[in-house]
Structure formats: structure tokens, C-alpha cells
Amino acid sequence: MATERGVRVSTKLRRVSIVNTLLNSGKVSITELAQSLGASEMTIRRDLEALEADGVARRVRGGAISTQSRSYQPPIMQRSSQETEAKMRIGQAAAELLAPGETTILDGGTTTLQMVRSLNPNLAVTVITSSLLIATELDSKPAAKTVVTGGILRNGEMSLIGSAAEDWFNDVNCDSVFIGAAGLTVDKGITEYNIEDTRIKQAAIRCSRRVVVLADASKMGHIAFVNVAPLQVIDLLVTNAPASDGTVSALRELGTEILHV
Known part of the structure; x- marks a missing residue:
């Protein structure tokens, strides 16, 4: 695909852009997408066919509408197969x-x-988590001390939520927190799909000296249901998004460290 500047990018990145537009606007126009992405209308139609097959769009006359909502998030095991390399x-x-x-x-x-999964098994660190999946994975890291919060199990996520999980963070002081994000934008900052998950993130941010956000390119420019925190709280962003991305540029201007992978 050629952009307005004539630079070719992958089909994957073009479809990520279409999905973000769908999630933010609820619908897309073939003509408008062809113009904004510098692609032919036939190419955009093929993209929409593929996205419909993936279940994230439903084609209508002249474009497509989203099958998702700002508050919907697929189960974690389904998400684990998305953007795997990134x-x-x-x-x-x-x-x-x-x-x-x-x-x-x-x-x-x-x-x-x-x-x-990438942690050095000999690295002696203390890891606090509300995720049972992460706690289980840490069992193979003998040098790591694992602390699991209390709480109520969230179905489909294998994570603990509720006041017991939130209150747990009120009594600790941590060096860092590593969090994911459903969306990152200049206006809304970090956003998430689920209110209970958001409260856990907010509590973890409050008790941590350094906030590290892990977000792939598909999260840039996307707004999910619940506001977590403004961009100003982020000390370091680890991402595969290009340096020219608007959200990445805004973070850089705020003095946030950016680690591109």
C-alpha cells in the first residue's frame, strides 16, 4: 500500500488503521479509507472482507460497521494470538x-x-500481580518471588478484581509497574475496556515510583471505554509504533522515555 507520501506499508498496518477507525467511529467508508490510506477502493474492499472474516467488521453498502464496542474485549486467550510478534x-x-x-x-x-516469559530465570526480583496466568508463568522463574493479590476472579481473564485487590496496593510501595493499555491517545491518555481492571491499574500506578506502559502500534489512537490515567503519568513507553505516531510524539514532548522495538 502507498501512503500519501508514497511510502509503502504492509497490509497488516493498513488493516490495523482501519480497525482503529472502526472502533473509534463505529463505521468506515470505502471511498474515505481509500483516500486517507492512499489505496485503491478494491484494496480496501479486500481489507474489509478480511476484517469481516475475523469478526471485527460487518460490511454494508459503501463501507463497513464495527461489530465491537468500546467496552468489549475478547478473552485473554483469544487476544494472545493477536499481534504476537510485536x-x-x-x-x-x-x-x-x-x-x-x-x-x-x-x-x-x-x-x-x-x-x-522473557525474564531471566536467575533474576532475583519481587513480582506483585493480580493475574493468575502471570503467577503461574512465574513458577518457572525460581529466582523471582511472586506475590498474588486477593480479589474476585474475573472470568475469561484469569485475573483478580474487586476491593480486596484494589486495597492491597494501598499498603505497598513499589519500584515500578508494567501495564498494558487497550488504547493510548493524546486527549484521553490510557484507556481500558473494563471498569474493574481500570481500578486495579490506577491503584498500581499510585503506589509505584516508575510507570512503564507496554503497547503495540494497534493501541495508538484507539479510545476504549474507561479512562485510566493521562499520558503524563507514563515514565517509559515500550512500543513498536513509529516515532512519527501522534501519541508517541506527544509523549516525547512530555519528556517520556520511548523505547522502540
């Missing part, structure tokens, strides 16, 4: 940021799960 690179880079003796919080999510 999440692996982000997770590997994030794992290298931990220092021996550090106490960190790991948010429940597919990218932080990749981070845990």
Missing part, C-alpha cells in the same frame, strides 16, 4: 528493564505475559 518484542525489551532486587507490579495482560 508483543513478543515488546515483552522481551521490557524484561530487560528489571534490575536485581527490584519490586515490581505486573498488570494482567498478553504483553506483560510475554514479558514474564
